[in-house]
Each structure stands twice: as C-alpha cells, then as structure tokens.
Amino acid sequence: MNILIVDDDKLVGISLKTIIESEPALQVADIGCCGEDAVRLYSEHKPDILLMDIRMDGMTGLDAGEQILRIHPEAKILYLTTFADDEYIVRALKIGAKGYILKQDFESIIPALKAVHAGQSVFGEDIVAKIPSLLSRGQQKNLDDYGITGKEEDIIRGIADGLSNREIAGALYLSEGTIRNSVSVIMDKLGLKRRTQIAIFWYKNAMS
Amino acid sequence: MNILIVDDDKLVGISLKTIIESEPALQVADIGCCGEDAVRLYSEHKPDILLMDIRMDGMTGLDAGEQILRIHPEAKILYLTTFADDEYIVRALKIGAKGYILKQDFESIIPALKAVHAGQSVFGEDIVAKIPSLLSRGQQKNLDDYGITGKEEDIIRGIADGLSNREIAGALYLSEGTIRNSVSVIMDKLGLKRRTQIAIFWYKNAMS
DNA sequence: AATCAGATATGACAAATGTCATATCTTCGT
DNA sequence: ACGAAGATATGACATTTGTCATATCTGATT
Numbered sequence: 001m002n003i004l005i006v007d008d009d010k011l012v013g014i015s016l017k018t019i020i021e022s023e024p025a026l027q028v029a030d031i032g033c034c035g036e037d038a039v040r041l042y043s044e045h046k047p048d049i050l051l052m053d054i055r056m057d058g059m060t061g062l063d064a065g066e067q068i069l070r071i072h073p074e075a076k077i078l079y080l081t082t083f084a085d086d087e088y089i090v091r092a093l094k095i096g097a098k099g100y101i102l103k104q105d106f107e108s109i110i111p112a113l114k115a116v117h118a119g120q121s122v123f124g125e126d127i128v129a130k131i132p133s134l135l136s137r138g139q140q141k142n143l144d145d146y147g148i149t150g151k152e153e154d155i156i157r158g159i160a161d162g163l164s165n166r167e168i169a170g171a172l173y174l175s176e177g178t179i180r181n182s183v184s185v186i187m188d189k190l191g192l193k194r195r196t197q198i199a200i201f202w203y204k205n206a207m208s
Numbered sequence: 209m210n211i212l213i214v215d216d217d218k219l220v221g222i223s224l225k226t227i228i229e230s231e232p233a234l235q236v237a238d239i240g241c242c243g244e245d246a247v248r249l250y251s252e253h254k255p256d257i258l259l260m261d262i263r264m265d266g267m268t269g270l271d272a273g274e275q276i277l278r279i280h281p282e283a284k285i286l287y288l289t290t291f292a293d294d295e296y297i298v299r300a301l302k303i304g305a306k307g308y309i310l311k312q313d314f315e316s317i318i319p320a321l322k323a324v325h326a327g328q329s330v331f332g333e334d335i336v337a338k339i340p341s342l343l344s345r346g347q348q349k350n351l352d353d354y355g356i357t358g359k360e361e362d363i364i365r366g367i368a369d370g371l372s373n374r375e376i377a378g379a380l381y382l383s384e385g386t387i388r389n390s391v392s393v394i395m396d397k398l399g400l401k402r403r404t405q406i407a408i409f410w411y412k413n414a415m416s
Numbered sequence: 417a418a419t420c421a422g423a424t425a426t427g428a429c430a431a432a433t434g435t436c437a438t439a440t441c442t443t444c445g446t
Numbered sequence: 447a448c449g450a451a452g453a454t455a456t457g458a459c460a461t462t463t464g465t466c467a468t469a470t471c472t473g474a475t476t
Binding site for chain 2 (some may be wrong): 094099101105107108111112114115117118119120121122123124125127128145159160161164192193194195196197198199200203204
Binding site for chain 3 (some may be wrong): 460466470
C-alpha cells in the first residue's frame with residue numbers, strides 16, 4: 001500500500017515515514033510539505049492514501065484536498081491535526097475526507113491507514129464526541145405524540161421557516177385568522193407561550 | 209486483543225469468529241445472540257471490543273449498548289449492520305459507540321477492530337456521507353461578522369431561549385423599550401424581519 | 417332528516433412586537 | 447472643557463400576534 005505524506009514540518013514528515021515503513025506492507029511514495037505539493041504529488045504518484053496535515057502555510061490541507069477530490073474523486077485522504085477543531089472537522093467531512101486523526105496518536109496511524117484502505121472512515125475520539133452534540137438537538141420527538149395534526153405541522157414548518165401568519169395563510173390557502181387560531185392550538189398542545197418557541201421546539205426536537 | 213461477538217444469527221457469529229481468529233493477535237472471548245447476552249457477557253469477559261449487531265429481537269443492540277456504557281463507560285462498542293440507517297447512526301453516535309460498519313465489508317472488520325483498539329472511531333463510507341448533511345445547517349457563522357455587539361448577542365440568546373422582550377429586559381436589567389429597539393437593530397444587521405427569524409438564525413448558523 | 421364532529425372563517429379585543437424620533441447620561445479623546 | 451460616540455430610555459404609533467366566542471359549511475353517523 002502506497003502512502004503520500006504531506007506536512008508543513010519536514011521532521012514530522014520523516015517521522016511519519018519511519019513509523020509507516022516499520023510495517024512491511026506499507027511504503028511511503030513521497031513526502032510533500034505544502035498544499036501545492038499535495039496536489040502535484042498526488043497526480044504524480046496516485047497513492048492509495050494521502051496522509052496530510054490540515055494546517056499549512058499557503059494552501060491549507062482542506063483546500064488542497066478539495067482540489068484533489070475534484071480531479072480524483074476516488075482519493076482517500078486522511079487528515080492529521082495537532083488539535084481537534086470543530087470548523088475543520090465539518091469542512092473535512094463535507095469535502096469527503098476519509099478521516100481525521102490527531103498526530104499525537106501515532107500508534108493509531110497504522111491501523112487507521114489500514115481501515116481507510118479497507119474502505120472505512122476513521123476519526124479520533126475527541127472528534128466523534130463532538131458530532132452528537134451537533135446532531136442531537138435533543139431526542140427526536142414525534143409531533144404526533146402531542147396530537148399535532150398534519151395541517152398544524154404545516155403551520156409549524158411555516159413558523160420554523162420564519163413566516164408571518166399572513167404568509168403562512170397565503171401558502172396554505174387559508175385565512176390569516178385560521179392560522180392565528182391554529183397557532184394558539186399548537187402552542188397549547190406543545191405547552192408553549194410564543195410563536196418563537198414553536199420554531200425553537202422545531203429545531204431542537206423535530207425538524208424532519 | 210479480546211473480542212466479544214453478539215449477533216442474532218448464530219451463523220454470522222461463527223463466521224465472524226473465524227474471520228477474526230484468522231488474525232493471531234485477535235481472539236474471540238465469547239459469542240452471544242441477543243441484547244441480554246451482550247450485557248451479561250460484557251460484564252463477564254470485559255472484552256477489549258464488543259462487536260455487536262444493531263438489529264436483534266428483543267433488546268436491540270443500541271439498548272444493550274446504552275446499558276453497557278452506563279455500567280462500563282470505557283466500553284468500546286463497534287456496531288455491525290446490514291444496511292446504513294440514519295436513525296441508528298445518530299443514536300449510535302449519541303450513546304458513544306466507537307463505530308458502525310456494514311457486515312458485508314468483512315475484509316474491513318479486522319482493520320476496523322485494530323483502529324478502534326488504538327482509540328479511533330470507524331465508520332463505513334455510506335454512513336459518513338450522511339453526517340455532513342445532518343451537520344451542515346449552514347456554515348458556522350460568526351455573529352461579529354454582522355457587527356453584533358455583546359449585549360445584542362445576549363438578547364439574541366434570550367430570543368433563542370424563547371423569552372419575551374419583557375423577560376429579556378428583566379434578565380439583563382434593561383428596560384423593555386431598550387430591548388425592543390435593540391431587537392430592531394439586530395434584525396436590521398442580520399437582514400431579518402421577525403424575531404422568530406432571529407431564533408432560527410441562531411439555531412441554524414451560530415449557537416455557540 | 418337530524419345530529420355531530422371537523423375544518424374554516426370572522427370580529428372584537430388584548431397583548432406583544434417593531435419603528436422611529438428624541439432625550440439623558442456617561443465616557444473618551446483632544 | 448468641549449464635542450462626539452455609545453448605551454439606555456421614553457413615548458407615540460403601526461403592525462403582528464394571540465385569545466375567544468361564535469358562525470358556516472361539509473361529510474359522516476345513526
């Protein structure tokens with residue numbers, strides 16, 4: 001299995017090479033040290049996996065990754081980072097990275113490479129721990145449990161889209177008064193006092 | 209490294225054992241076939257990793273996992289499943305599972321086990337692909353970019369908590385009129401028309 | 417046919433929200 | 447000390463939102 005390493009810090013690059021090549025099945029194709037290197041060397045070597053730092057001067061690992069994945073959508077990119085950073089994680093996931101691990105966890109680099117090669121995605125503990133809190137906005141509750149009807153759910157969606165009663169009425173071909181009444185009923189059923197709380201309820205609990 | 213296998217289908221359990229024990233470093237401590245088995249056998253063997261099916265008659269793998277993690281928070285649970293299912297993924301992430309892979313990918317089971325043992329979390333491709341869309345309710349935007357002041361952010365939080373202007377005023381020791389004015393300014397800065405949209409903006413974009 | 421439940425609508429009202437001009441007061445820089 | 451800038455407040459007003467009693471219409475039940 002061929003690995004391409006890209007890291008700002010050449011010493012880190014060499015250390016990684018040593019670690020990786022301690023495993024006979026793995027070879028390091030090349031070592032780059034900036035985003036531009038990553039793009040160029042990836043096309044040149046077509047490695048099985050690109051092991052790349054996120055933070056680099058000039059083109060960041062994410063920008064380089066995005067560019068590489070545009071050209072080679074099958075590329076397997078595993079990001080290395082010195083600390084867990086939410087913003088990066090989300091962007092890394094979005095561009096389609098295969099993983100995100102901390103450099104400190106050097107003993108987990110080889111298993112991570114193998115898992116990625118086998119088609120899995122790998123993430124360090126700290127990183128995964130952050131995802132649920134972003135996802136979970138509370139247990140997914142079912143509006144039906146509160147006796148919310150279909151029409152009422154439409155209205156809730158309207159409120160959660162930030163519409164006024166008049167706008168919701170227009171969208172659903174009902175009168176504004178009907179919406180007003182219905183909003184009262186909805187708040188009653190959900191135990192809320194203000195329309196804003198309906199939107200909040202939606203984003204925290206339902207939102208399907 | 210000791211593995212505990214739990215799967216509804218005994219044949220699958222035995223096949224997994226065969227695959228796993230083809231690797232000398234790995235041994236299977238035991239094989240269970242239901243959620244109750246999982247809980248009991250986990251306490252009995254304290255395996256390094258619990259490899260468990262999600263769908264099982266009676267207690268599901270998720271319920272069992274939740275219970276095990278309550279008693280043994282350090283437990284490493286790797287879920288096996290026959291298909292990728294959003295609901296399960298989210299719940300699995302929430303309870304703190306270390307991974308979620310498809311049974312079909314049997315050649316990736318061993319690397320996955322090793323990566324989990326090394327402290328990483330492992331997810332099959334299909335699964336990871338779904339996370340960004342769940343996460344990405346818009347890029348995390350910075351309120352400062354809109355010229356929102358600290359006090360204004362407090363008010364935004366109040367609105368996002370569903371408070372009325374009067375309640376926010378009370379909480380911040382300001383007059384209700386001041387809050388009203390401030391809300392106008394906030395909507396102006398964020399390009400919004402209604403307070404509900406402020407709450408929505410908060411939940412979609414900021415919420416730190 | 418008589419009745420009932422539902423969805424929709426209206427009007428009257430109360431309360432909350434949003435807009436705007438303007439006023440105080442403090443603080444900061446010169 | 448002077449004036450500018452910022453934060454807070456007020457009052458007047460328009461609009462939106464929420465509450466409630468009541469009305470109308472439809473379709474289903476008996």
